[in-house]
Amino acid sequence: MKKALLIFIALALVFTFTVSAGGQKDGGSAAVSQEKVKIVFTSWRTEDIERMNRINAVYMKAHPNVEVVFQPINDNEYDAQMKAALETGTGADVIFLRSYDTGRSVFEGGSLAVLNDEIPSLEAFPDAAKKAWSTEDGKIYGVPFAGVTHGVYYHKDVFKKYGLSEPETWDEFIKVAQTLKDNGEVVFAQGALDDWTCYEVVFSGVTTNWWGGEKSRQALMAGKQKLTDANWLSAFKAEDQLQQFFPKGYEALDYVSMQQMFGTGQAAMFMGGSWELGVFEDLGSGSEDIGWFPPPLVHKGDRMQYCFHVDAGIGLNKNSKHYQEALDYVRWTSTPEFAELFMNELPGFFAYTPGDYNLSNPLAKEMIAVASDADLTVRAVWEKMSAQSPSGNSLMGEALTKMWKDEFTPEQAAAYVQDGLATWYKPFQK
Amino acid sequence: MTSKRRNGWKPFMVFFILPAALIYTFFLLLPIVDSLRLSFYSGSGFIPTEFVGFENYKKLFTEFPFKQRMLNAFTNNIEFFIIVTIVQNIFGFFIAFLVTRKIMGNNFFRKISFLPTTLSVLVVGFLFKLILNPAWGIFDKMLTAVGLSGIIHPWLGDPVTALPALAIVVSWQFMGESVLFYTAGIDAIPEETLEAARIDGANPLQELWYVIIPAIMPIIGIVTILIFIGDFTQFDIVYAMSTTQANPGFATDLFGSLFYRATFSTPVRGGWGMGMGAAVSSLMFILVFSAVMVWLYFFKMKGDGNE
Numbered sequence: 017m018k019k020a021l022l023i024f025i026a027l028a029l030v031f032t033f034t035v036s037a038g039g040q041k042d043g044g045s046a047a048v049s050q051e052k053v054k055i056v057f058t059s060w061r062t063e064d065i066e067r068m069n070r071i072n073a074v075y076m077k078a079h080p081n082v083e084v085v086f087q088p089i090n091d092n093e094y095d096a097q098m099k100a101a102l103e104t105g106t107g108a109d110v111i112f113l114r115s116y117d118t119g120r121s122v123f124e125g126g127s128l129a130v131l132n133d134e135i136p137s138l139e140a141f142p143d144a145a146k147k148a149w150s151t152e153d154g155k156i157y158g159v160p161f162a163g164v165t166h167g168v169y170y171h172k173d174v175f176k177k178y179g180l181s182e183p184e185t186w187d188e189f190i191k192v193a194q195t196l197k198d199n200g201e202v203v204f205a206q207g208a209l210d211d212w213t214c215y216e217v218v219f220s221g222v223t224t225n226w227w228g229g230e231k232s233r234q235a236l237m238a239g240k241q242k243l244t245d246a247n248w249l250s251a252f253k254a255e256d257q258l259q260q261f262f263p264k265g266y267e268a269l270d271y272v273s274m275q276q277m278f279g280t281g282q283a284a285m286f287m288g289g290s291w292e293l294g295v296f297e298d299l300g301s302g303s304e305d306i307g308w309f310p311p312p313l314v315h316k317g318d319r320m321q322y323c324f325h326v327d328a329g330i331g332l333n334k335n336s337k338h339y340q341e342a343l344d345y346v347r348w349t350s351t352p353e354f355a356e357l358f359m360n361e362l363p364g365f366f367a368y369t370p371g372d373y374n375l376s377n378p379l380a381k382e383m384i385a386v387a388s389d390a391d392l393t394v395r396a397v398w399e400k401m402s403a404q405s406p407s408g409n410s411l412m413g414e415a416l417t418k419m420w421k422d423e424f425t426p427e428q429a430a431a432y433v434q435d436g437l438a439t440w441y442k443p444f445q446k
Numbered sequence: 447m448t449s450k451r452r453n454g455w456k457p458f459m460v461f462f463i464l465p466a467a468l469i470y471t472f473f474l475l476l477p478i479v480d481s482l483r484l485s486f487y488s489g490s491g492f493i494p495t496e497f498v499g500f501e502n503y504k505k506l507f508t509e510f511p512f513k514q515r516m517l518n519a520f521t522n523n524i525e526f527f528i529i530v531t532i533v534q535n536i537f538g539f540f541i542a543f544l545v546t547r548k549i550m551g552n553n554f555f556r557k558i559s560f561l562p563t564t565l566s567v568l569v570v571g572f573l574f575k576l577i578l579n580p581a582w583g584i585f586d587k588m589l590t591a592v593g594l595s596g597i598i599h600p601w602l603g604d605p606v607t608a609l610p611a612l613a614i615v616v617s618w619q620f621m622g623e624s625v626l627f628y629t630a631g632i633d634a635i636p637e638e639t640l641e642a643a644r645i646d647g648a649n650p651l652q653e654l655w656y657v658i659i660p661a662i663m664p665i666i667g668i669v670t671i672l673i674f675i676g677d678f679t680q681f682d683i684v685y686a687m688s689t690t691q692a693n694p695g696f697a698t699d700l701f702g703s704l705f706y707r708a709t710f711s712t713p714v715r716g717g718w719g720m721g722m723g724a725a726v727s728s729l730m731f732i733l734v735f736s737a738v739m740v741w742l743y744f745f746k747m748k749g750d751g752n753e
Contacts, residue, residue: 263580
């Protein structure tokens with residue numbers, strides 16, 4: 017038995033020495049890497065690694081003592097992982113922040129720096145953008161960086177084949193869809209599997225003129241309108257009208273398949289976000305092949321209501337080990353130089369940074385041009401109404417998919433969201 | 447060796463127990479206890495700090511949409527368990543019966559039947575998602591090729607077919623485990639017993655019904671309880687094939703996916719906060735633990751009776 021005990025002690029000692037030797041080795045390499053300051057930049061966009069690396073290379077060239085490492089996290093896990101890392105002291109130095117309540121909850125966790133004094137140039141950013149990443153008393157915790165917009169993509173050759181032109185009104189839009197359907201074309205590359213697209217893109221972004229844009233959104237948020245009111249209900253009905261033009265098996269078509277279907281030319285139209293420009297380019301549908309038009313109006317001559325959603329802010333970890341270097345980098349993200357690099361690398365993202373920009377993508381130019389003559393709004397139930405469970409976002413997604421599968425009528429879908437929100441959203445409980 | 451020496455406690459034994467006990471305590475026991483503790487707290491941060499007593503459980507059992515989602519996950523889990531149990535037990539046993547017969551290629555099939563089990567659930571999930579894709583999936587093309595285009599269906603998009611589709615994929619993947627267990631059980635039946643049955647005039651079907659099945663009853667129990675534990679903690683297949691939203695419209699939501707979404711997603715994506723997530727995981731723990739205890743009790747009773 018003594019022998020067994022000795023063997024055990026000997027093994028334990030070997031294990032201890034091995035571990036401690038490994039620790040020394042790590043310590044040694046840390047000493048070597050002290051030459052450069054490493055800043056970690058995290059985001060929910062894993063598809064941007066190469067493009068972000070190219071942007072960061074410009075910064076690193078001008079700041080040879082700094083290494084900026086872009087480490088995105090899968091969209092679904094992003095918020096939880098990022099928050100956990102920040103709260104346990106292992107968070108990234110520079111952080112992509114979602115707008116309004118989701119970003120606000122990170123700030124309230126106590127890990128973000130207030131940027132008003134650190135980056136005075138933020139003063140010149142548009143107020144509507146600053147609002148999405150600041151508190152009521154004006155503390156800005158994220159560079160109000162980029163917005164996205166929504167509309168309808170189409171394949172130019174298919175439109176040309178049937179002599180179709182970009183529709184201006186909803187009726188024209190339906191007529192175009194009907195013509196394509198009558199000619200045996202797959203009209204929309206649209207599916208109902210990933211419910212967020214039914215709400216975030218189609219409802220918020222394409223039926224905007226039906227629900228009425230910013231004025232209606234503010235009235236809804238204040239409890240002065242209900243989702244069952246005529247304007248909101250008309251948007252549910254308009255969205256329901258599109259179902260007849262969806263491809264066979266649309267119930268099981270997921271988001272990536274939708275993009276691939278349109279990007280590879282297997283459907284004539286796609287209701288999508290501006291951020292998809294790069295994806296379609298990668299799939300072989302560049303701006304010479306595809307066209308884009310904004311959300312159709314209800315009546316000719318109406319003023320365009322345009323969902324220009326506040327998408328990404330850039331926050332600074334106030335507990336960063338390299339606070340000054342990280343702050344310098346965040347300052348750079350608020351400059352027109354970064355904005356132009358970003359917009360050209362990631363066409364379809366539009367910076368709020370004041371300045372004159374030369375966009376290389378013609379469709380991106382079209383998208384931004386629409387904004388200059390439109391009333392801008394954000395996604396319908398994003399602000400405040402998605403701060404708690406059940407959130408407006410998830411209720412909308414669920415109701416709209418059920419409507420597209422004929423489990424709900426438009427009236428039932430609207431009432432489902434209204435009643436769901438009324439379980440906790442005070443203005444709806446009056 | 448006397449029984450006293452066999453049961454005697456020696457201090458050096460601590461060295462053998464300690465490493466495993468430490469790992470078990472730190473990585474299993476403490477997280478479970480901490481998770482139970484967290485289920486009594488609420489708050490918006492990653493670590494909830496406000497003590498709320500049984501409020502999270504009250505919400506989970508009484509309020510919209512928590513109650514609906516929990517009951518939905520529960521009934522889905524039962525349905526999923528029933529399908530997997532039936533498919534895996536019946537087909538697994540049938541394959542095991544065949545590969546233990548003296549027929550050509552039995553050894554080859556014995557080995558190959560375990561192959562899918564060695565794959566990652568995520569890989570299998572993504573693969574079947576592609577196979578069942580309505581736009582370019584090979585499954586619908588195969589149906590068309592054999593003249594069955596009439597039954598083509600949005601398999602993963604219809605709430606009626608999505609969950610059974612996932613259950614069948616899981617059954618396919620873990621069929622190898624059932625085959626392995628049943629093969630071992632059938633192999634362990636003494637050849638003399640089978641021979642005696644044959645001499646008594648039993649045909650292959652009678653041999654199966656009166657000798658083999660009674661002999662492997664305990665294995666059916668083991669396989670079923672393993673399926674139960676696996677299914678009530680299943681998450682990966684939902685994640686791979688139906689995303690964290692358990693598409694379509696929570697039709698494929700199981701306790702595992704509900705727990706993950708509730709805990710780690712933001713409210714925007716259907717999250718409920720860490721405290722509520724801990725309440726879901728505690729409920730899962732209580733369910734699985736109770737079921738295993740009941741199972742052990744009955745099997746122990748049966749075992750005692752046999753002695």
